[in-house]
Amino acid sequence: MKMIFKATAIASLLALAPAALAQDKGMYGDIGVSQINFDDDDLDFSVTMIQGRLGYDFNDYFGVEGELAFSLDGDTVNTADFGITPALDIDVDITQTAGIYGVLSTANTQGFEFFGRVGYVQAEIKGSSSVFAISEEGEGLAYGLGAKYYFDGLNGVRADFSSIEGETTNLSLAYTRRF
Numbered sequence: 001m002k003m004i005f006k007a008t009a010i011a012s013l014l015a016l017a018p019a020a021l022a023q024d025k026g027m028y029g030d031i032g033v034s035q036i037n038f039d040d041d042d043l044d045f046s047v048t049m050i051q052g053r054l055g056y057d058f059n060d061y062f063g064v065e066g067e068l069a070f071s072l073d074g075d076t077v078n079t080a081d082f083g084i085t086p087a088l089d090i091d092v093d094i095t096q097t098a099g100i101y102g103v104l105s106t107a108n109t110q111g112f113e114f115f116g117r118v119g120y121v122q123a124e125i126k127g128s129s130s131v132f133a134i135s136e137e138g139e140g141l142a143y144g145l146g147a148k149y150y151f152d153g154l155n156g157v158r159a160d161f162s163s164i165e166g167e168t169t170n171l172s173l174a175y176t177r178r179f
Contacts, residue, residue, distance in 0.1 A: 025057035025178070030158055032174025034069060036094055038125075040167045045075035047094045051172055060107040065117070067099040074126075090129045097123040099142055111156070113148045121164050140165040154178045 030053040037046045050072055055065030074093030079085070101119030121142040127134045146160025155177055162170040 025059060025063075027179045028055050028057065028176060029053065029179065030055075030174040030176045032158070032172055033072070034170050034172035036069075036097075037169045038094070038167065039169075043077065043092075044081075045077050045092045047074055047092075048072045049094070049097070051174065053174070055103065057103075057105070061105055063103040063105065065101050065103055067097070067101065067121075069097045071095050088129050088131065090127050092125070092127045095124045095126055097121055101142070108150065111150045111153075113150070114146070115148070115160075116143070116145050117160075117162070118143045123164075123168075138164075144170070148176055150176075150178070 030051075032051055034049045034051045035046060036049060038044065048071070049069040051067065051069040053065050053067045055063055057063035071093050074091055077090050077092055078087055079090065080087035099119050099121035101117040103115050103117045105113055105115040107113075119142050120139070122137065122139045125136045125138060142162055142164045144160055144162030146158060148156050148158045150156035155175075158172075158174045158176045160172055162172075164170070
C-alpha cells in the first residue's frame with residue numbers, strides 16, 4: 001500500500017512539474033532613486049540614493065530580488081541636537097546598502113502588481129567632522145510593501161516602502177523592466 005501511495009505521489013509531481021515551470025515569469029530589473037531616513041534615539045538624518053534591483057519571479061506569486069544602492073548625497077547633523085556640547089557639525093552618509101529579499105506578489109491584473117517583501121540588508125554608514133571620522137556597518141531584517149505598474153507588459157514603474165528593523169525607512173521610485 002505504501003509503495004502505491006509513493007508511486008502515485010511521484011507520478012503526480014512529475015505530471016505537475018511542466019505546469020509549474022510554465023508559470024515562470026522570469027527576470028526583471030529596476031533602476032531608481034530612494035530616500036532613506038534613519039531615526040533612532042540619538043540620531044536622525046536622511047540620505048538620497050541611486051538604487052538598482054535584479055529579481056526573478058518563479059511564478060505569479062513568489063520571487064527573489066537583490067538590491068544595491070549608493071549614496072547621491074548625505075546629511076549634516078549637529079551634536080547639540082542630541083545633547084553633546086560643544087556643538088559640532090557632523091556630515092553623515094549611508095554610502096551603500098546591499099540586500100536580498102523574498103517577494104510575495106499578486107498576479108498582474110490590468111498592468112498592476114502589488115507585493116510584499118522580507119529580507120536581510122547590510123549598510124555602511126560614515127560620519128565625519130573637522131575633528132574625527134567614523135565608519136560603521138549595520139545589518140538587519142528588512143520588510144516592505146509596494147506596487148508596480150507595467151505599461152506594456154515589459155516596461156513600468158515601481159514604488160515601494162521598506163523598513164529596516166524599525167529604525168530606517170526607505171521610500172523608492174524606479175523604472176522596472178522584465179527580461
